[in-house]
Amino acid sequence: MNTLPPDIEDLRLRTRDFIRTVVMPAEPAPGDRLSEGERDRLQAAAKSAGVFAPHVAREYGGQGVPLQFWSPIFQEAGYSLIGPTVLNCQAPDEGNMHMLELIGTPAQKEQYLRPLVSGAARSCFGMTEPHPGAGSDPAALRTSAEKVDGGWVINGHKRFISGANNASFCIAMVRTPAIEAAADGGTSSPAPAGATMLLVDMDTPGVRIGEQISTMDRAIGGGHPHLHFEDVFVPDSAVLGSPGEGFRYAQVRLGPARLTHCMRWLGLARRAMDIALDRTNTREIFGSAMHELGIAQDMLALNVMDLETSDAIITKTAALLEADAKAGSALSSVAKAHTSEAVYRVIDRSLQLCGGDGVSDRLPLASYLNEVRAFRIYDGSNETHKWAIARRASAARRREVEAGAPFQASVDTAAAYSSTEA
């Protein structure tokens, strides 16, 4: 029941089969984490099966699927909580791969992208900071880098840095001053003041992982710790893209990254739905088959509606991201806010349909609920996205009216008054 090109549909079916026959039997118990050994074994199997790193170009070891078709593949991966890790399309590495592919230099791709794709290296993305630094409001960025001869010196404090514990490098977002042409003796290009992305090896002196933050979720390996930069020197070649352009590049990463979260979690929501269907298809209650009880049917139907509308808005956004990155990024706010709430509802209803077993660890639904809850907060809280959505809609309409569209909220009745009331 879809309209995919044959090669994508083939990869989707093979991914689906791989997840169900290889990955699902290897899933850890609810709440437990995947061991490093199992991770390695399963990634090797994924490579053999030709389903590894679906989103990366073939020259770097992936399957070369264009962004427009990531969704059906990532949903299959996300059907298992460990699927995205096994297929190496899990956050934060997946978003970092995407950005390195798009804006990395050839040398950076060899040094960072290739081992990241292969699974030999892992990474993190250093953006969020403790209050009052960068959080929902990226403009509050406080970590900064100073230009020195031949490179940059970073100081600052990040937190919620997912995956940092296992990472070999970090893409750090830092505030940088304006660089004049001759600032460091003529070797640097001029750059505006702004944010800059720097590739920082985690074993660089001065990089220190701080306090671990325990959160509701378990699926993203490597925790969400604090991360400190204390006089960390990186060379000029560590700049990803151009200095001062960090926020623009972040959009390149964040729009798709937000969307791939939607895809993966949507896959997990489908899993929850299947569990609920297996339950309602086989249980009797009050003398009726559960799947024939109207209240259960209502919940199942709402699940389908949430799944299908999420799938549809993701598809629309992915196509738009390729056609018009800016418009696609704007629409990704809608996709994120809708999908993050829809998948939560789907898992919540599925759990409810399983009754007491649903809240127990006999079924994974309680753990799924805890995994997805945070998605309504990270990648921009839904409230922040709604704010952005509203502002864009207001501004777009204002421009339309300024361009001549008829203003439609007038309740001015001056003419009527003069005739009626004279």
Added chain:
Amino acid sequence: MNTLPPDIEDLRLRTRDFIRTVVMPAEPAPGDRLSEGERDRLQAAAKSAGVFAPHVAREYGGQGVPLQFWSPIFQEAGYSLIGPTVLNCQAPDEGNMHMLELIGTPAQKEQYLRPLVSGAARSCFGMTEPHPGAGSDPAALRTSAEKVDGGWVINGHKRFISGANNASFCIAMVRTPAIEAAADGGTSSPAPAGATMLLVDMDTPGVRIGEQISTMDRAIGGGHPHLHFEDVFVPDSAVLGSPGEGFRYAQVRLGPARLTHCMRWLGLARRAMDIALDRTNTREIFGSAMHELGIAQDMLALNVMDLETSDAIITKTAALLEADAKAGSALSSVAKAHTSEAVYRVIDRSLQLCGGDGVSDRLPLASYLNEVRAFRIYDGSNETHKWAIARRASAARRREVEAGAPFQASVDTAAAYSSTEA
């Protein structure tokens, strides 16, 4: 912000322009109906502008847009409550045109389709009956036709027959007996017992429009009256498709018809949103611009989310209807249930944002709310669709498990018991 082919995008922009510059200035006051004279004048203008009957093949006078791309065009049409009538893509004629194009004989197309497309004729679809006849449950059909020499004799009672007052013909769904090969002297083909669609001229003796039913909506011309068939004779050539296949054909009509309702009402919801945006962009309250107040922003953002997810699920369904009519028809239940509720919410929030003016006839929002309310009921009530959605999901999953997918709702712990409790 879309990815349409250039010719479709061109038609969309011309339709948009036509609606805003020609149709909107001609709109009747809220609650009033379009006069026949205005209808004729505006349809002529639409023909001149090359935007008339977008969904019909060029050979019959339309613009030849494939179903996959009806949505952007129909949304532009629906931006005005009278737009679909002016462009001759309003229910029930539009669905009847679609079915005649797909399954009519060449003679039927000349006699019925061509004048229907041109606007010279109007039509109705005779399906719904008074309780306990065909309603949400089409299988309860009671109106019947008896085979006689050279034709059929219809008896029965329909109601909520939208457009009947102005129609020159009706496509009537009737119950018919099994026809054996030689039943009427050898000229008929054998046919199974079932439902049959018959083309009935409204001036045929025995066709009688009964009591008018007053409802909340005004946009569909010709009311929703009762319709009586009393010994109505129609010739064999009046059969649309084959006898006994009526329910199958109805699916051909109903899936797309349900979706075109979504498209048109989504256009109207965009209109309501623009009115709300014009209001919030220009009003101050409690010393702030309304569009900067968070509670208003939240409502505006929810509107965008409802509009965009509806647009996305319609697009997905339209593509699927062309690729796989059965799967598309199934998905149209999701599109219908979601969109009919989403557009209602959008108009309701838009009205709320306009305060006292929103419930007055200074703005058209109260009338829009009344227009769309019934869409949660007709074309299959949303509850009926949810029931169908749930049953399909349950059955599909059952087949999957029977085909070998792992059953996932097991909480059987026999093994654990033996070890723990032995």
Added chain:
Amino acid sequence: MNTLPPDIEDLRLRTRDFIRTVVMPAEPAPGDRLSEGERDRLQAAAKSAGVFAPHVAREYGGQGVPLQFWSPIFQEAGYSLIGPTVLNCQAPDEGNMHMLELIGTPAQKEQYLRPLVSGAARSCFGMTEPHPGAGSDPAALRTSAEKVDGGWVINGHKRFISGANNASFCIAMVRTPAIEAAADGGTSSPAPAGATMLLVDMDTPGVRIGEQISTMDRAIGGGHPHLHFEDVFVPDSAVLGSPGEGFRYAQVRLGPARLTHCMRWLGLARRAMDIALDRTNTREIFGSAMHELGIAQDMLALNVMDLETSDAIITKTAALLEADAKAGSALSSVAKAHTSEAVYRVIDRSLQLCGGDGVSDRLPLASYLNEVRAFRIYDGSNETHKWAIARRASAARRREVEAGAPFQASVDTAAAYSSTEA
């Protein structure tokens, strides 16, 4: 199933009986208004039946029910759309009676309250103004009165003045300057600048009813027109309460008035529910009794939950209004925002359960939906109430913490840092 004192329960049952046997048979068709003659006849019958003006003291012709027990009585009245008019407890008169009883002088009570209670006179409340005057934000009041010798001269423009067409007097809210002791020759008391309520006979020169505003509702007689004051003189005795205290008195009126709207509309929602129950109790669909279909049961249960929670919060608020007017007024925001949305949902679901008949005028549900829609806007829009609710909650918590309650949102981990990271 309640815990009312016997005399209240007796009045409730008699009111219930009166509404069902006398009032309901006299209801006009959906969308039509009650004629003056019928109004007079039915009010006389209500007086005979001893159920007239339940909320007013016996000495002025009412039944003397304390505010705490208005709810069960008003709900019975509201079960018919014309019930509150027949029992003379409809807005705006009911709120005006309440305020006159509380703060009117003996002379004002004789002149204005007594005929208002008897039904001989009707009234309106002149508060709302065209933008940018008093609306959701009362502080924006622009209509003003100037102190002159022996009285006041009013100038200004009101709108949405419910009942003005039939009113013999208006309680007008106007802006007034500070009055010094000797301002008018020593006869006036000093007063602060602020708002003042003035009793204005509608036949006073300069009072002019302006343009009529057509809205979705029909139940409140006398429309919602504009109202103009052009050099209108009223004597000093027209001041209701004290000059400059208008906003404070408005709270006396608005808290209970908002709550009585809740009571009446809750009664109408119970009516809608009964219609839906009669439908589901007697209809079959898809071979099942509707009331045994789970999706219908879910909607019915949600209706009960909305009805019962609304009833409960109204009861709580009414008791609090008598015990602590300020706290009760604050809680009335919660009651209003919850109930206005709950009754709309109840009627909407009831209509949905009646299918095509629900949107037709064979049943009154579509008209009920239109009647209650505006209640989410008037008496303070729900958004304004939510804003007030949030601000009060924030301020109350702030005071609590300032008074020593432990602050609970600290995520400061300085201590942990020093030990973990030193």
Added chain:
Amino acid sequence: MNTLPPDIEDLRLRTRDFIRTVVMPAEPAPGDRLSEGERDRLQAAAKSAGVFAPHVAREYGGQGVPLQFWSPIFQEAGYSLIGPTVLNCQAPDEGNMHMLELIGTPAQKEQYLRPLVSGAARSCFGMTEPHPGAGSDPAALRTSAEKVDGGWVINGHKRFISGANNASFCIAMVRTPAIEAAADGGTSSPAPAGATMLLVDMDTPGVRIGEQISTMDRAIGGGHPHLHFEDVFVPDSAVLGSPGEGFRYAQVRLGPARLTHCMRWLGLARRAMDIALDRTNTREIFGSAMHELGIAQDMLALNVMDLETSDAIITKTAALLEADAKAGSALSSVAKAHTSEAVYRVIDRSLQLCGGDGVSDRLPLASYLNEVRAFRIYDGSNETHKWAIARRASAARRREVEAGAPFQASVDTAAAYSSTEA
């Protein structure tokens, strides 16, 4: 801001103070359990403070608060997750105390109630069984007791038996046969077949705690394990109430028990709200104080609305339970379904307002969310309650119409037909 009698208000304030000054500082970290030593220490402090066991008669060591006023006290207790345990008003003991008080013999009260109230003993309630036994459908009860000389022999399998690990006795619901007068030699009274409640000491031979079930919540001590009865003998004196009357007694326990869950969780929801308020009162984002941002205000207002409507429906139900136990028990379905969803929403919104900290263990909100989730399932799943609510409403209306109330869903228009269509 309430209307409580002075002695209740005094106890409420002392409870509030005790929770905030003694209990809250002793709370374990999120996800951890209260140690036995701390439990003992805090219970002793509660006794000293005169706030212990508020719901139990003074003669058994409680504070003697009538059911009608439990809510304000239990809400104060529930403000801390360990509060109800410290005050010894936590499930399942609290419900067992209530039932023992109402239907226990004097000897049973001495043996079981007194030590239960003092905290010396703990208990469990043995009702739920593995599928297909008693769960949402109590009539499916399979554990049974056979009448033998001088007592009963129990065999069966229970699960989700909250508190069983720490309990010294269990009130077990078992299926029992009809007892004829002379069945056991003349000493027994005759009894109908049905369910019977038996007091079973946990150290009775044949009582065996089975597999532990790990669930999302932590607050109820003693887990939710399986419980096995294998030829367990109890004497005749172990019957609580009369044989065969178990389901009726269960209603005595379940109505109030369901409501006390509402009270306690509502207290916890108030705690979550205070955390959110402390956050929004002190944080700035995008240059504004959070508590002044409309989207945050909307969430805060919805929280207040959920808190207040829950409080109101609980109050109404508690009063009704005392006035009319059957009607009160019916209404407790509404209170349970509404409150269990409302408190979940309140905690969910509060967590959302705290952003990344909300999903971390720096704040207890994630653990609160996990604690309350199961309440939508236990004590009768909300779907089961909704089903019961709908059936009661349908039956009540049917009786009303049968008793003469006008049937209101008629759309029969025979008369109109004859005049219009003749």
